[in-house]
Structures are given as structure tokens and as C-alpha cells.
Amino acid sequence: MTPHILVVDDEIQYQHLLRVNLEAEGYIVSTCSDGESAVEFVANNQPDLVILDVMMPRLDGFTACERIRQFSNVPIIMLTGKTEEQDRVHGLNLGADDYIAKPFSATELIARVRAVLRRFSPQERAPQQRYFTHGNLRIDFARAEVWKEDKPIYLSATEYRLLIQFAHNLGKVLTPEELLAAIWGEHYREDKEILWVSIARLRQKLEDNPHSPQHIVTRSGLGYLMPPIEKES
Amino acid sequence: MSKSLPPIELSDIYAIGQILTQATDWKSALDKIIQRIRPAFIFDNLVVYLLDPRLNVLEVTYAKATGRGHSAQAEVAWGETISSQVLQSRCTILQEPDETSEERLKRPYLLATPLQIHQEIIGTIVFIRFGGPAFTNEAIQFGEYLAGNLSMLINYQNKEHELSTVESLRRTLRAQGDFIATLSHEIRSPLGFIKGYTTTLLRPDAQWDLPTQQQFLRIIDQETDRMEKLLQNLLDSAQWESGRVQMDWQPVRIEALLHDLTLRFQTHHPELQIELHIEQPLPLIQGDPRRLSQVFDNIVINSLKYAPNSPVIISAERTANQIELCFEDHGPGISAEYLPMVFERFFRGPEQAVRADGSGLGLFICRQIILAHQGDIFITSQPGEGTKVHIQLPSPPADPALSVEAR
Numbered sequence: 140m141t142p143h144i145l146v147v148d149d150e151i152q153y154q155h156l157l158r159v160n161l162e163a164e165g166y167i168v169s170t171c172s173d174g175e176s177a178v179e180f181v182a183n184n185q186p187d188l189v190i191l192d193v194m195m196p197r198l199d200g201f202t203a204c205e206r207i208r209q210f211s212n213v214p215i216i217m218l219t220g221k222t223e224e225q226d227r228v229h230g231l232n233l234g235a236d237d238y239i240a241k242p243f244s245a246t247e248l249i250a251r252v253r254a255v256l257r258r259f260s261p262q263e264r265a266p267q268q269r270y271f272t273h274g275n276l277r278i279d280f281a282r283a284e285v286w287k288e289d290k291p292i293y294l295s296a297t298e299y300r301l302l303i304q305f306a307h308n309l310g311k312v313l314t315p316e317e318l319l320a321a322i323w324g325e326h327y328r329e330d331k332e333i334l335w336v337s338i339a340r341l342r343q344k345l346e347d348n349p350h351s352p353q354h355i356v357t358r359s360g361l362g363y364l365m366p367p368i369e370k371e372s
Numbered sequence: 373m374s375k376s377l378p379p380i381e382l383s384d385i386y387a388i389g390q391i392l393t394q395a396t397d398w399k400s401a402l403d404k405i406i407q408r409i410r411p412a413f414i415f416d417n418l419v420v421y422l423l424d425p426r427l428n429v430l431e432v433t434y435a436k437a438t439g440r441g442h443s444a445q446a447e448v449a450w451g452e453t454i455s456s457q458v459l460q461s462r463c464t465i466l467q468e469p470d471e472t473s474e475e476r477l478k479r480p481y482l483l484a485t486p487l488q489i490h491q492e493i494i495g496t497i498v499f500i501r502f503g504g505p506a507f508t509n510e511a512i513q514f515g516e517y518l519a520g521n522l523s524m525l526i527n528y529q530n531k532e533h534e535l536s537t538v539e540s541l542r543r544t545l546r547a548q549g550d551f552i553a554t555l556s557h558e559i560r561s562p563l564g565f566i567k568g569y570t571t572t573l574l575r576p577d578a579q580w581d582l583p584t585q586q587q588f589l590r591i592i593d594q595e596t597d598r599m600e601k602l603l604q605n606l607l608d609s610a611q612w613e614s615g616r617v618q619m620d621w622q623p624v625r626i627e628a629l630l631h632d633l634t635l636r637f638q639t640h641h642p643e644l645q646i647e648l649h650i651e652q653p654l655p656l657i658q659g660d661p662r663r664l665s666q667v668f669d670n671i672v673i674n675s676l677k678y679a680p681n682s683p684v685i686i687s688a689e690r691t692a693n694q695i696e697l698c699f700e701d702h703g704p705g706i707s708a709e710y711l712p713m714v715f716e717r718f719f720r721g722p723e724q725a726v727r728a729d730g731s732g733l734g735l736f737i738c739r740q741i742i743l744a745h746q747g748d749i750f751i752t753s754q755p756g757e758g759t760k761v762h763i764q765l766p767s768p769p770a771d772p773a774l775s776v777e778a779r
Contacts, residue, residue, distance in 0.1 A: 156568045163578040220560055242564035244571035
């Protein structure tokens with residue numbers, strides 16, 4: 140099957156440069172000009188590889204990469220004018236698989252694309268899921284939106300990250316230390332009070348009855364979990 | 373000999389707390405505290421010495437004299453010696469007169485206490501009473517309490533001052549950083565295409581037909597031009613920055629420049645419609661014709677880039693002492709928030725930056741040229757309706773020798 144590659148760059152000229160080179164390799168190429176439409180495209184079309192520019196209007200490449208990672212493990216190559224090491228590391232931390240610094244040569248581009256595609260055969264990839272449903276709750280990872288029945292729920296950035304931490308670990312008890320380290324950072328491992336406040340606030344927003352929560356449940360002495368929902372008849 | 377003073381009340385302490393938290397500077401706070409605490413705490417002279425850390429000497433920074441101290445002016449003790457002692461001993465010192473002189477001014481009671489932040493002494497505060505009453509334990513405690521609060525306030529103000537210095541330094545650095553970042557982006561962008569398309573043509577594993585090859589080479593050619601132009605602009609702007617620009621002053625006929633401009637654009641950009649409205653005759657001005665043409669060209673090219681389907685209307689008229697030019701287009705306009713910045717080096721509107729290429733140097737250079745002519749350039753714009761670039765050039769001629777200097 141011919142690999143389908145999404146090229147995301149706000150400069151039309153770069154889209155063209157990448158397109159001619161990739162098409163010469165026989166790949167199918169689609170293009171987007173900003174991060175937001177790239178995330179949407181990945182959610183709807185499931186390409187085999189994304190080449191993502193960093194400096195873009197609307198949603199920059201780093202943020203787009205982070206958002207794509209919440210629902211898809213499509214290989215991502217960051218295309219960057221910034222060659223500083225910390226930018227590279229930042230990109231890789233957010234889940235990018237490789238990066239190419241501008242200016243680049245066409246041969247380097249093709250070599251990297253081939254290598255990344257080889258490493259990630261389509262079979263290895265988990266099924267991609269844009270939406271996550273839990274009872275009356277629905278998360279749209281691509282748009283970073285949360286819905287309860289038909290009403291949008293407005294979460295702070297931290298609350299959203301906390302919620303998707305539970306969604307990604309459905310049925311698994313997460314300890315306060317794990318949650319604090321994952322969302323606030325290693326230094327916060329002991330600051331349980333912030334976690335308590337945030338979980339309480341999240342329940343206020345998500346639960347029908349915050350005192351008898353259905354989405355984020357406490358396991359006394361262990362931590363919190365999002366319980367798997369049994370399919371009812 | 374001396375009647376006892378009323379005690380310092382808790383309400384006095386609260387009032388002092390309030391004065392301190394609302395203070396904008398420590399001297400006026402001290403004025404208010406002195407006023408508030410009297411007569412429970414009295415003195416004839418009060419002096420604050422601050423330590424100059426570079427020279428390690430005490431500097432009088434605040435002095436207040438009341439009553440007897442006031443009339444005696446410079447003839448009496450102001451606590452210099454005791455301050456030095458405090459600096460050495462790092463603690464409060466009380467000094468009482470031993471001889472009983474008839475003259476009160478010769479019998480000073482001194483209370484001196486260090487001003488300190490953590491372990492570091494930043495100065496001293498000295499209270500002087502001529503001929504008593506002696507400082508009671510309560511008065512000494514109050515003096516130390518005041519010294520502690522004053523130290524915090526002084527420290528806070530010093531830090532605020534340091535912060536604003538650091539802040540302005542940071543702004544300068546950031547402006548420099550932005551400049552370099554923009555520059556490297558502007559250079560890297562054409563370089564990226566030249567590198568990209570050249571290596572595309574050189575790919576050993578791909579074949580390109582002749583029209584494709586031509587297309588790639590045209591892009592490489594255009595990008596080389598873009599880089600050349602960027603470097604030229606950069607050099608120009610650097611020269612303007614350092615004031616090393618040589619002007620070629622001569623009598624200039626503005627309408628001739630504008631007619632040339634129209635002709636040039638008709639040849640190279642036949643799609644662009646230029647309307648010229650000149651109120652004849654315009655006076656001759658003293659100017660550099662090549663640079664003025666550069667300004668006019670730049671403005672019209674901007675319209676061509678950002679308002680591609682709009683005609684450009686150029687009008688010129690003379691007023692009492694200047695020529696007023698206006699270049700108008702009916703393009704998308706510039707939103708008010710960006711208007712003040714368009715003449716800054718490397719400024720590009722965020723939307724413009726995506727739509728068309730450019731270095732963000734053009735208008736900066738235009739402004740420098742017009743300023744060198746002792747004129748003025750500014751932009752008015754209605755978003756959605758269009759943009760007007762106004763240029764005012766003085767006539768009769770400005771003194772050319774002055775104009776470069778005057779920047």
C-alpha cells in the first residue's frame with residue numbers, strides 16, 4: 140500500500156518543495172497550512188506520516204504534535220528552522236519521532252522519511268481514536284474539547300490534562316504521586332493538596348453528583364481511577 | 373527635670389504599619405510616622421545614614437530637626453561618631469552625657485541603631501535629644517522597631533529600582549534577540565529554498581523533465597534575488613542606523629519623479645492601475661532624487677503586494693510651506709494596533725508575513741530617507757477600506773547640511 144504523507148507548513152513554497160520530492164518517491168502527499176487543520180486532518184484521514192513545521196500561525200507545530208499524540212501514534216517528523224538543542228529535545232519530548240532542520244537537502248529528507256516509515260509499519264500502530272466516551276462524557280482529542288451530553292464543558296489546561304490522564308488509563312488506579320509528577324512535574328510529587336483541589340473541581344464540572352462520582356472514583360489509600368463502563372443492555 | 377512622656381499605644385503601632393504598607397518612598401513614610409508618634413516619642417534631631425557599599429562610608433540620606441535641634445543647625449551633634457560605632461559593633465548604642473552643663477545643647481542623649489537586612493548592615497538611624505529626657509527601655513525598643521521596618525522599606529525600594537534596571541536591560545536584550553531571530557529567519561528562508569531545490573535537482577534517484585527543471589531553477593533564481601535584496605536593505609538600514617548615509621542633494625522636481633514612477637510600473641507591472649493627481653505646479657525642493665524614488669517605489673510595491681487588486685491613487689499638492697503627497701490603495705488596510713509599529717525595523721504584520729514575502733525593512737528605510745529630508749511620513753488606514761501613506765516634504769528647501777545631522 141502506498142504510504143500517505145501529510146505535509147504541514149505555512150509557506151506554500153515549502154509545501155511544493157516537499158511535495159515534489161515525496162511524490163517522486165511514489166508517496167501520496169496531502170498538505171495543510173496550519174496546525175489546527177493538520178490535527179483535524181490526522182483525525183479524519185489517518186495518514187501514515189506527518190511532516191510538521193514548527194513555526195506556524197494558529198497552532199504551532201509543537202502544540203499540534205502534542206495534540207495529535209493524544210489520539211494517534213502516527214509517526215511525526217518535525218520540520219524546524221530552530222536548530223537549538225532544547226527545541227529538538229522539546230519536540231521529541233512531545234512525541235515527535237524525528238526532526239529535520241531547515242535548510243535541508245532533498246536526499247536527507249527522503250532518507251529520514253524512509254527510515255521513519257520503516258520503523259513504524261502500519262500493523263504496529265494501535266487503532267486511532269479521535270473520540271473517547273465515558274458514560275455521558277465525550278472527549279474530542281483533536282480539538283481538546285470535552286462534552287457532557289450535548290453541553291460543552293470548559294476545563295482549565297490542567298484540568299483537561301488531568302482528565303485525559305484518566306481517559307488514557309481507563310480502569311487503572313493512578314496514585315497521587317504519579318498524577319502529580321505527570322501533570323505538574325516531578326517537583327510536585329508531594330503536593331497532594333493541589334491534586335485534591337483539582338480533582339474536586341473536575342468533579343464539580345463533570346459529575347452529575349460530585350459526591351457520588353461516576354467518572355473519577357476514589358480508591359481509598361491508593362489513588363483515583365476512571366472505572367470501565369460496563370455495556371448495559 | 374523632665375516630665376514623663378505618654379506611652380506608645382498599640383493603635384500607634386497599627387497606624388505605623390498602615391503608613392509602611394502604603395508608602396511609596398521611605399522618606400515620606402518616615403515623615404508621616406514621626407508626625408503620628410509624637411508626643412509619645414520625641415527627639416530634637418533625627419538622622420538616617422546609609423552605607424555606600426562601594427566606598428564603605430556612611431552617607432547622610434535623611435535628617436530632621438525639630439525644636440532645639442532646629443535652631444542650633446549645624447553647630448551641634450548629628451551623631452556621626454555614634455553611627456560609626458554602631459557600624460562596628462553591629463548593635464544599638466545609647467549615649468548619655470556625663471557632665472552636667474548648663475547648656476542643653478551640650479548635653480545630648482543619643483540613641484543609634486543599625487538598619488539591616490538579614491545580616492547585612494545598610495545604614496544607621498540616630499535619634500538625639502538635647503538635655504533629655506533620657507531614652508527609656510520602651511523608647512529604645514520603639515527605635516529598634518522603627519529601624520527594622522525602615523530597613524525593609526529601604527530594601528524594598530532598592531530592589532524595585534534594581535528590578536527596573538534589570539527590566540530595561542532585558543528589554544534591550546530581547547529587542548536584540550528578536551532582531552537576530554528575524555534576521556536569521558529571513559536569511560534562512562531563501563537559503564532553505566535554494567538548498568532544497570538545488571538538492572532536489574541533484575537527486576541521483578529521481579528524474580525531472582525539462583519544464584520541471586526550469587521551474588526549480590526559476591525558484592532558485594528568485595530566491596537568490598530575494599536574498600540579494602535583503603542584504604542590500606540590511607546594509608542600507610545599518611547605514612541609516614549609524615548615520616553614515618551620503619545624500620546626493622540637488623533640486624528635485626517631484627512631479628517628474630512621480631511620472632517616472634508611473635512609467636516604470638506600467639512597464640513592469642501592467643496589471644497595476646496608477647492614478648496620478650498633481651496640482652500644478654509644485655515647487656522645486658532640495659532632495660536626493662534617487663532616494664526619494666526609492667521611497668515612492670517602496671510604497672507602491674507595498675500596495676501591489678498587500679492590496680493586489682486595488683488601484684493606487686497618488687496625489688500631490690503644495691501648501692504654504694510644504695509638499696503633501698498621498699499614496700492611497702483600497703486594500704485590506706492595517707489594523708490600528710499595528711499602525712504605530714510599521715516603521716520599526718523588521719516589523720511585519722502577522723497576517724502580511726504569511727501572505728507576501730518581505731524583510732520588514734522597507735518602511736524603516738523610507739522613514740529614514742524622509743526624515744533626512746526634514747519631512748514626515750505616516751500612515752492612516754481603515755481596515756477593510758484601504759491604506760493611505762502620507763508624506764510631507766518641506767519647501768522652500770531645507771538646509772541639506774543640517775538634515776542628516778538632525779536625525
